[in-house]
Amino acid sequence: MIRPLSDVAVARRVARDIPDGAYVNLGIGMPILVGDVVGPDKEIVYHSENGILGMGPAPAPGEEDRELINAGKQPVTLLPGGCYFHHTDAFVMMRGGHIDISVLGAFQVSETGDLANWITDLATMPPAVGGAMDLAVGAKRVLVMTTHTTRDGRPKLLPRCSYPLTAAGVVDRVYTDLAVLDVGPAGFVVREMAPGLTRTELQSVTAARLGFPDDVGELDPH
Amino acid sequence: MIRPLSDVAVARRVARDIPDGAYVNLGIGMPILVGDVVGPDKEIVYHSENGILGMGPAPAPGEEDRELINAGKQPVTLLPGGCYFHHTDAFVMMRGGHIDISVLGAFQVSETGDLANWITDLATMPPAVGGAMDLAVGAKRVLVMTTHTTRDGRPKLLPRCSYPLTAAGVVDRVYTDLAVLDVGPAGFVVREMAPGLTRTELQSVTAARLGFPDDVGELDPH
Amino acid sequence: MIDKRVATLADAVAGISDGATVLIGGFGDSGVPVELVHALLDQGARDLTVVTNNAGAGESDVAALIRERRVRTVVCSYPRSMGSIWFEELWRAGEIGLELVPQGTLSERMRAAGAGLGGFFTPTGADTLLAEGKEVRTIGGRPHVFEHPLPGDVALVKAHRADRWGNLVYRKAARNYGPTMATAAALTVVQVEELVELGDLDPEAVVTPGIFVDRVVEVAAS
Amino acid sequence: MIDKRVATLADAVAGISDGATVLIGGFGDSGVPVELVHALLDQGARDLTVVTNNAGAGESDVAALIRERRVRTVVCSYPRSMGSIWFEELWRAGEIGLELVPQGTLSERMRAAGAGLGGFFTPTGADTLLAEGKEVRTIGGRPHVFEHPLPGDVALVKAHRADRWGNLVYRKAARNYGPTMATAAALTVVQVEELVELGDLDPEAVVTPGIFVDRVVEVAAS
Numbered sequence: 001m002i003r004p005l006s007d008v009a010v011a012r013r014v015a016r017d018i019p020d021g022a023y024v025n026l027g028i029g030m031p032i033l034v035g036d037v038v039g040p041d042k043e044i045v046y047h048s049e050n051g052i053l054g055m056g057p058a059p060a061p062g063e064e065d066r067e068l069i070n071a072g073k074q075p076v077t078l079l080p081g082g083c084y085f086h087h088t089d090a091f092v093m094m095r096g097g098h099i100d101i102s103v104l105g106a107f108q109v110s111e112t113g114d115l116a117n118w119i120t121d122l123a124t125m126p127p128a129v130g131g132a133m134d135l136a137v138g139a140k141r142v143l144v145m146t147t148h149t150t151r152d153g154r155p156k157l158l159p160r161c162s163y164p165l166t167a168a169g170v171v172d173r174v175y176t177d178l179a180v181l182d183v184g185p186a187g188f189v190v191r192e193m194a195p196g197l198t199r200t201e202l203q204s205v206t207a208a209r210l211g212f213p214d215d216v217g218e219l220d221p222h
Numbered sequence: 223m224i225r226p227l228s229d230v231a232v233a234r235r236v237a238r239d240i241p242d243g244a245y246v247n248l249g250i251g252m253p254i255l256v257g258d259v260v261g262p263d264k265e266i267v268y269h270s271e272n273g274i275l276g277m278g279p280a281p282a283p284g285e286e287d288r289e290l291i292n293a294g295k296q297p298v299t300l301l302p303g304g305c306y307f308h309h310t311d312a313f314v315m316m317r318g319g320h321i322d323i324s325v326l327g328a329f330q331v332s333e334t335g336d337l338a339n340w341i342t343d344l345a346t347m348p349p350a351v352g353g354a355m356d357l358a359v360g361a362k363r364v365l366v367m368t369t370h371t372t373r374d375g376r377p378k379l380l381p382r383c384s385y386p387l388t389a390a391g392v393v394d395r396v397y398t399d400l401a402v403l404d405v406g407p408a409g410f411v412v413r414e415m416a417p418g419l420t421r422t423e424l425q426s427v428t429a430a431r432l433g434f435p436d437d438v439g440e441l442d443p444h
Numbered sequence: 445m446i447d448k449r450v451a452t453l454a455d456a457v458a459g460i461s462d463g464a465t466v467l468i469g470g471f472g473d474s475g476v477p478v479e480l481v482h483a484l485l486d487q488g489a490r491d492l493t494v495v496t497n498n499a500g501a502g503e504s505d506v507a508a509l510i511r512e513r514r515v516r517t518v519v520c521s522y523p524r525s526m527g528s529i530w531f532e533e534l535w536r537a538g539e540i541g542l543e544l545v546p547q548g549t550l551s552e553r554m555r556a557a558g559a560g561l562g563g564f565f566t567p568t569g570a571d572t573l574l575a576e577g578k579e580v581r582t583i584g585g586r587p588h589v590f591e592h593p594l595p596g597d598v599a600l601v602k603a604h605r606a607d608r609w610g611n612l613v614y615r616k617a618a619r620n621y622g623p624t625m626a627t628a629a630a631l632t633v634v635q636v637e638e639l640v641e642l643g644d645l646d647p648e649a650v651v652t653p654g655i656f657v658d659r660v661v662e663v664a665a666s
Numbered sequence: 667m668i669d670k671r672v673a674t675l676a677d678a679v680a681g682i683s684d685g686a687t688v689l690i691g692g693f694g695d696s697g698v699p700v701e702l703v704h705a706l707l708d709q710g711a712r713d714l715t716v717v718t719n720n721a722g723a724g725e726s727d728v729a730a731l732i733r734e735r736r737v738r739t740v741v742c743s744y745p746r747s748m749g750s751i752w753f754e755e756l757w758r759a760g761e762i763g764l765e766l767v768p769q770g771t772l773s774e775r776m777r778a779a780g781a782g783l784g785g786f787f788t789p790t791g792a793d794t795l796l797a798e799g800k801e802v803r804t805i806g807g808r809p810h811v812f813e814h815p816l817p818g819d820v821a822l823v824k825a826h827r828a829d830r831w832g833n834l835v836y837r838k839a840a841r842n843y844g845p846t847m848a849t850a851a852a853l854t855v856v857q858v859e860e861l862v863e864l865g866d867l868d869p870e871a872v873v874t875p876g877i878f879v880d881r882v883v884e885v886a887a888s
Contacts, residue, residue, distance in 0.1 A: 080865030091548030095782035302643030313770030565784030
């Protein structure tokens with residue numbers, strides 16, 4: 001029986017790959033969870049594209065400041081050592097390769113590392129992109145955190161994205177509720193799988209062909 | 223008899239054309255004199271391309287700070303309201319058209335407003351340009367302050383510059399020890415002349431053809 | 445004497461023409477020059493092109509400007525914030541234009557305008573819908589999109605403190621687009637929470653030098 | 667834990683390779699990282715490309731590096747300062763290369779490298795010798811020169827204060843190239859007059875956020 005990981009369990013797995021001292025941007029949605037589960041033994045500097053380095057946790061109720069919000073427009077705090085800068089400089093950091101790790105959500109990821117995470121339907125809603133494209137092209141490592149399939153069970157890991165791209169050939173690693181996969185020269189390579197899941201089962205919910213090395217690890221479901 | 227104006231008298235004439243409240247960059251050499259003769263009734267903000275707005279006069283002896291120098295590398299002071307910024311921003315101000323007036327020296331000026339003020343001889347000395355090209359292309363108004371001829375009497379106002387250009391078609395007005403001239407669509411137009419100087423005499427020391435409107439004024443030699 | 449302070453919000457927005465391109469600061473609710481936008485609403489200019497990160501939300505500021513049919517086109521990165529109902533309604537009805545620009549490119553294009561540059565190549569947006577119709581060049585083995593400068597006729601900016609020269613400091617993440625927009629517009633209008641005496645701002649900590657600012661008006665913090 | 671402080675000048679310049687491109691801050695005597703350059707002299711790297719505003723003067727810092735035949739090429743805007751005898755001597759002998767770049771373009775090219783841009787068009791230098799061999803494009807009726815990003819392997823910068831995250835503030839006009847060079851190099855090394863505790867720098871007044879800095883070393887003000 002397939003037992004997908006919870007969002008928090010996936011976040012914990014992502015957090016394990018973030019080294020002490022890293023400069024990290026967490027995308028809106030699931031990736032934000034990562035900030036809550038990084039251990040206190042690591043000092044991580046969180047970047048927000050509206051002009052903050054060194055973001056701390058959410059403020060205590062009543063302590064919110066409308067001029068201190070993150071890219072998701074939620075109130076945050078600033079740690080000692082943090083600082084403010086303008087938008088253009090915030091994107092110098094992103095585009096210029098100064099962010100060590102960008103964690104992004106995804107609608108689709110292709111086996112060549114293409115990312116689609118900004119729009120699914122051009123007709124009924126105005127298109128909106130925000131900083132997604134800048135985050136995808138600029139970070140030293142681009143990690144994607146997503147459910148393995150859509151809510152109605154369609155695969156998100158594909159030979160080729162059908163949705164409009166955010167950026168081409170940028171994704172380094174994908175963390176889903178079923179597996180951790182690297183994007184290599186020959187496509188997706190499975191590194192870890194949820195406990196109890198077979199290779200056949202994982203391949204059956206993945207449209208792209210998966211590579212399985214000998215030493216696939218087991219994901220911690222907690 | 224031709225009585226050329228002193229450098230200070232030319233500087234006074236330039237200063238008269240600088241309106242209250244202007245943002246001004248004074249080039250190295252003769253233009254620096256302008257700062258000393260602007261009247262106290264005007265509040266002028268001086269820009270220095272190494273990252274200063276609101277430069278004040280030279281410090282008292284013994285008060286110099288090696289970290290507070292102008293583009294000519296001379297010690298200066300900062301007025302209340304002045305501020306510091308980095309080099310790239312200093313040139314945003316210049317290239318972006320934010321400086322109202324740039325006063326520059328010149329080796330040659332052409333009748334189409336070309337300016338040559340950075341190099342005369344490529345062979346014996348290493349070429350050096352500094353901020354000359356940025357100052358020439360970016361300011362709202364480019365004023366040139368120079369002697370009318372070279373030390374050995376050769377004209378500096380020419381149909382075409384023979385020295386390598388600093389920038390093409392940028393000069394708005396030229397102030398010499400003999401005349402004030404605008405650069406118009408039909409070439410140099412004389413606005414004011416040194417007292418006692420005839421039109422023929424002025425033309426005789428100028429290689430470009432001069433236009434003389436009916437109302438040429440007289441320069442104040444003091 | 446330089447005195448950029450104006451007495452009223454009406455004075456601050458006086459002279460903005462129909463058809464103007466207006467850069468409006470703010471990211472979500474932070475750093476939005478709400479009172480200036482409301483003054484622009486009262487002032488009456490129409491047929492505006494509005495450049496801003498979001499397309500307004502609820503019934504206030506940019507959303508109100510859109511609701512009142514005063515905006516012909518929005519240039520922005522994320523027009524689909526929570527509560528951006530007016531933009532969505534007019535967009536669906538075909539009554540308002542949208543130029544969607546990745547967030548970092550939006551900021552960088554305004555910087556290019558302020559810096560007097562003719563445009564730049566960026567990897568952001570390459571291989572995506574947002575590169576369609578644009579010049580693409582491979583640089584360092586990677587596709588780059590050519591982006592044009594984006595100047596404004598007017599910028600409306602919110603800052604924290606100003607002096608009479610127009611020097612500005614901001615508060616926390618409210619800084620966002622302000623410093624860049626201030627450089628990019630022919631007329632930069634700023635609302636501040638506090639006007640201070642010349643010399644009261646630390647010259648090392650001025651974020652927007654007064655050269656980029658034309659008018660400042662004090663509006664008590666709400 | 668993030669701790670970018672290093673104990674000695676030798677630690678600060680450790681690992682700089684032969685053939686490296688080294689960005690060196692400073693304008694005239696202000697903001698020059700004299701002690702870091704002397705440490706580089708002791709460290710022994712040779713065949714360097716040095717990017718800096720001037721080409722050194724007297725027998726100190728950049729001039730000493732040139733005198734000791736450690737520099738293959740200088741990229742600068744003004745190699746002809748008073749006392750730049752070593753550069754001039756080697757240049758005349760054909761023993762050192764020179765790439766002359768207008769000052770604002772020099773700074774902007776480093777910014778482009780730091781910002782992850784592929785290059786830009788600037789009006790500076792158009793119609794001059796310094797545009798020879800470069801792509802020229804007419805934009806807005808005016809010729810613009812295409813300029814490439816200028817990245818460094820190393821940047822040597824002088825600042826006033828730093829904390830262990832590498833956040834920097836500068837002193838007066840010593841700021842000059844520092845903030846831009848810090849963004850443009852793979853390894854940014856900073857000498858400061860004072861190390862302070864994390865949280866001691868005003869987050870509104872940090873000029874170079876620590877993300878751009880790799881090593882800081884305290885050197886008492888001389």
